[in-house]
Amino acid sequence: MTKILIVDDQKSVLLTLEALLTQHGYKVTAATNAVDAMRALAAETYDLVITDAIMPGGSDGYSLTRTIRRQPLLAKIPVILLTGKRERSDVEKGIDSGANDYIVKPIDPELLIAKIRNILTSKPTDSVQFASAVVQFKGEWEIKTEVMSISELGLTVISAIPLPVGKILRLNSPIFEEIGIPKIPLRIDSCEEISGIETAYRIQTHFVGVTEKELSPIRLWIRSKKSF
Template structure:
C-alpha cells in the first residue's frame, strides 16, 4: 500500500504540480485548498506526512499545526513540512517552535522536496520498527510470565493482565474467551472492529470476521502457530490482532491461544515511575514527560503544573539530554515505548 501525503495549498496550479510529482514518485495524495478543508479531512483520514502552505486565505498554516495536534494528539508522530514563500528567519523559527519538522521555500525544488519527504518517512519507519521490536520482546515476556506458574489462580492472571496497556484475550480449546483484560474489553466495546458475543471474539466486517475465525481455529493448541489479522475500521487504521497458539496439556484444560489487540491509534499510558528510573529523570522531569506523552502542549503543561513555560522548556532540555533525543516527537515515541505494556498508576 503506498504511503499517503496530504498537500494543503491554496494555489490550484501549484497544488496540481505537487500532486503530479508525488504521484509520479509512488505516493497516494490527499488534497486540501485551505485550512478548514484540511482539518475536516484529517478528522477522517490519517496521512503518513503533511505538506502545508503557510500563507492561505482564512486559516494560515501556522494555525493548522497547533489546532491539529491539540485536537488529535496521535498526529504528533506524523511529519509536518511547511511550504512557503516566506524565507525570513523569524518565519522559520516560528514554524519550528510550532513543531514543524521541515521548512521548504518556494519556488519548489522538487528533487529536494522528494528527498526531504523520503528522509522524514524513513525516520518514522525506523522508529516504528524499534517500537515493534520492543512490542515483540515484551509480548514474549508477558506470555512467559502469565503461563510459567500453572498453579496461578485464574482470577490472579486476570488481575495481572488488567494492568497491561495492550489488549489481551486468552481462548480455551473451544475458541471461547476465558480471559480478557480491561484494554481488550474497551476495544471490543467500541464496536467498530471486534465485539464480544456469546463468549466469542468476533470481527465486525465480514472479511475480518472470517479471517479472525480461521486464524483462531488454526492456532488453537498449536505451539508456534502465529497469525496476523487486520480488522478493518471505517475512517481509521485497521485493528491488528496477533494470535499465538499455546500447547495444551493432555487433559485439554487451560489456555489454547492468546491474542494481542494492537490499536495503532491508541496512545498507551506512560508511567512516571518507570521513565524516571529508566532515564534517571527527576520527579518533575518525569511529570513533564508523562504530560507530553499524553498529548499536552508545553503551555498546557506549564498551566497544569503551575510553573512558567521557561521552566518547562528547561526541564524538556534536560529530558532530551538524558534520553538522547532531539525532537519532541522522538521523545514521545521513546517514552510510550518505555512503558508500553504497563498501565500508568
C-alpha cells in the same frame, strides 16, 4: 502506499505537487484550506502533511500545524511547511508551531522528494535540516574569515573577531564566483565563541534579499555536493 495530504489555496500549486508526488509513488489528497484539511485528517489516516504556511481566511499553515499537534490522534503526523518567506525568523516561527521541516518556494522538486524520504525515515525527535554543503572557502569583511558551510538560508563562517547580531555585511569570498552569483548581503543571526580555539567565533548568517534567480544556482551547487 504512503499517503500524503497537501494543503494550499493555489490550485496550480496543488496540481504541481500532486503530479510530482504521484510520479514518485505517493497517494495524494488535496485540500485548499485548513478546515478541509482537518476534515480529511479526521476521515483518513495520513503519513505526512505538506501545507502552505500563508493562506487566506484566518487559518494559515502555522495554525493548522498547531491544531494538528494538539490532537492526540494526529500529533505525531510529520508536517512540512511551504513558504516564499526566507527570513530565519519565519523558519523559526514554522518550527515553533510544530512543523518537522520547511521548504522555501519556489519548490525544488528533487529537494522536496529528498526531504520527504528523509522525514518518513527519521526519528520524531530529529531536527529540521536544510539542504547544505560543507565547504572551505576564504572570506573577508573587516578581517579574514573562513566559510564553513552554505545552505538555502545563508552561510556559517568562522571569524577571529565577534560581530554584532543583526548587522548586515557583504562578504568577499570566491564561493559566490564559483556558484555563479553576485555577492549577497548577509545578516548576522548569532555569534558564539568556540571553546578551545583562541579568538575564534562561529557566526551564523542568512542571505538578505536573495532572489529566485540567485536561489536556484545555490540549490544546484549544493546538490552537486550531494548533501541534503
